[in-house]
Amino acid sequence: MCPPESGGDRPALEVWLNQLADRLIAGESLDRETAQQLTEIEGTENILLLCAAADRVRQECCGNVVDLCSIVNVKSGSCSENCGFCSQSAHHPGEDSPIYGLKSPEEILAQAKSAELAGAKRFCLVSQGRGPKYSSPKSQEFEQVLETVRRIIAETSIKPCCALGEVTPEQAQRLAEAGVTRYNHNLEASENFFPEIVSTHSWRDRVETVKHLKAAGIQACTGGILGMGESWGDRLDLAFALRELEVESIPLNLLNPREGTPLGDRDRLDPYEALKAIAIFRLILPTRILRYAGGREAVMGELQALGLKSGLNAMLIGHYLTTMGQPPEKDNEMLESLGLEGGEARVN
Numbered sequence: 001m002c003p004p005e006s007g008g009d010r011p012a013l014e015v016w017l018n019q020l021a022d023r024l025i026a027g028e029s030l031d032r033e034t035a036q037q038l039t040e041i042e043g044t045e046n047i048l049l050l051c052a053a054a055d056r057v058r059q060e061c062c063g064n065v066v067d068l069c070s071i072v073n074v075k076s077g078s079c080s081e082n083c084g085f086c087s088q089s090a091h092h093p094g095e096d097s098p099i100y101g102l103k104s105p106e107e108i109l110a111q112a113k114s115a116e117l118a119g120a121k122r123f124c125l126v127s128q129g130r131g132p133k134y135s136s137p138k139s140q141e142f143e144q145v146l147e148t149v150r151r152i153i154a155e156t157s158i159k160p161c162c163a164l165g166e167v168t169p170e171q172a173q174r175l176a177e178a179g180v181t182r183y184n185h186n187l188e189a190s191e192n193f194f195p196e197i198v199s200t201h202s203w204r205d206r207v208e209t210v211k212h213l214k215a216a217g218i219q220a221c222t223g224g225i226l227g228m229g230e231s232w233g234d235r236l237d238l239a240f241a242l243r244e245l246e247v248e249s250i251p252l253n254l255l256n257p258r259e260g261t262p263l264g265d266r267d268r269l270d271p272y273e274a275l276k277a278i279a280i281f282r283l284i285l286p287t288r289i290l291r292y293a294g295g296r297e298a299v300m301g302e303l304q305a306l307g308l309k310s311g312l313n314a315m316l317i318g319h320y321l322t323t324m325g326q327p328p329e330k331d332n333e334m335l336e337s338l339g340l341e342g343g344e345a346r347v348n
Contacts, residue, residue, distance in 0.1 A: 067314035131165025254295035282311025
């Protein structure tokens with residue numbers, strides 16, 4: 001069944017989208033051809049119909065609990081990698097990007113307790129750099145992170161996650177033994193577009209780490225960034241790659257350009273284009289945790305709440321790595337106004 005022309009019969013488009021949602025709720029998988037047709041939907045009213053269909057899938061497949069997590073930058077700046085979107089890179093440091101070494105376990109623990117009080121159920125320790133896989137044998141940083149994870153588990157009820165970069169199979173196993181149950185390692189973009197934004201490591205390097213983590217029994221929190229100049233085909237490639245990898249949690253970052261970086265002069269994504277992308281990701285990944293991540297306040301503005309009615313069932317709360325987020329109290333008010341409940345989403 002083919003969709004009606006996006007600029008034509010609106011009731012017919014609504015019927016087609018609802019029938020598509022019904023099939024996905026029943027367990028079918030979205031194919032590439034239909035996903036491509038969804039990218040051709042244009043116009044605010046039609047995009048909102050697409051969002052409504054994605055929201056139905058979210059409700060039926062995931063429920064009304066919105067997964068809340070918080071992150072902390074445990075080591076910042078002077079990164080060896082040249083990711084074009086990141087102000088922590090030594091290749092193009094942002095003007096206001098902080099530089100500091102690994103924080104003490106006490107400082108990280110205090111921030112974990114603050115995140116717990118704010119309502120977060122998970123707390124991710126994020127570090128710059130390519131990853132422990134390439135650390136000096138004399139470095140004790142990985143050991144210190146493991147000890148900090150164990151202390152967070154012992155002294156709070158929040159679940160510690162990590163985003164440390166590439167790891168070996170042995171390091172992935174040690175993370176699991178320390179109590180890490182979810183690890184963030186984004187693919188960032190499609191394999192085709194990735195070389196446009198990073199040249200110091202490959203997309204396949206990142207996929208390899210995701211596979212190591214999953215083999216160790218750790219859930220993958222793996223997504224990407226929208227608005228870097230990628231095509232709709234690239235966005236679909238990323239979504240289908242995440243489906244093939246059976247990633248459990250998918251953060252969708254919306255590029256908030258950082259001055260001084262190669263992508264610093266890009267225009268922000270149009271909020272309705274962001275909503276359309278969110279909805280399509282939900283329809284490709286109906287049962288997965290789909291997370292509002294960096295850039296939501298800056299890109300979405302007054303339409304921020306609509307993202308949570310377009311297929312998302314998770315979000316970061318509090319501050320980001322090098323930019324400020326809105327107060328958690330405001331996020332909780334937004335959830336309540338939408339009839340949603342902050343908590344920990346189930347993994348399907």
